[in-house]
Amino acid sequence: MQQLRTAIEAVIPLPEDAWEDLSSCFHPLACKRKTVLTAAGDTERYVYYVKEGLQRAFALADGQKEATLMFSYPGSFSGIIDSFFLQQPSKYYLETLTQSAFLRISFNDIQRLMQQYPVIARWIHVGTMAAMAGVMERLIEIQTLGAEQKFRRLLTRSPHVLQMIPHKYLASYLGIDPATFSKLLGGIRL
Structure with a gap:
């Protein structure tokens, strides 16, 4: 719970009563590799704080080609955020790439807490605007x-992803062909 509190308070410090109420609403969830947490057409019911593992959100384009939209890993929040806040069916999938452990909070709990504690509503607002x-x-x-520029920016921003994330998903995330990704990986000095 301390890691969760640190992540939250990196955005906005919470008074003890708000933290106690908020933290009591986060519940653990463990998932195996390749578990679909949210499928296209489902409405996202949770926001996840990632304790362990690697996840990705992706869309299926025409012809069932996957387009990776984002990754989440320990210390980050995850979920299909537009589906969660609008309570509308998701257009995307959220799946675990590795065995994963989370703390998750429900939509109903977030709504109640935002009404009860303006500081929590502010935390949600600032966090959503940053996202x-x-x-x-x-x-x-x-x-x-x-x-090449996209590849270099990725390595500047998040060099650790080369060891964490399968390269086919990184290529999809960058919107480049896997063969181009391999050439860039082999030809660029890191």
Whole structure:
């Protein structure tokens, strides 16, 4: 729970009463590798704090080609955020890539806590805006950068992912062909 508190309070410090109520609503969940936590068409009911493992969100494009949208790993929050907050069916999938352990909180608990504690509503707001800023930055990269530039930015921002995430998923995340990814990996000095 201390890691969860540290992650939350990196955004906004919480008074003890708000922390106690919030933390009591997070419940453990363990999943095997390749478990679909949320499927396209399902409504996301939880936000997950990742304790162990690696997960990815992905969409299925025409012809069933997968497009990796994001990764989550220990110390991060996960879930299909638009489906969660809008309580609408997801267009995406969330799956575990490795055995994973989470603390999760339900939509109903988040809604109650946001109404009861303005500081929790503020935490959700600031955290969501930070996530949105990250999505916008990623969208700009995808639409304006070439394959090599995207690859270099990924390695600058998150060099550890080369050892954590299968390269086919990294290529999909960058929107480049796996063969191009392999050439970049072999040809760029790290």
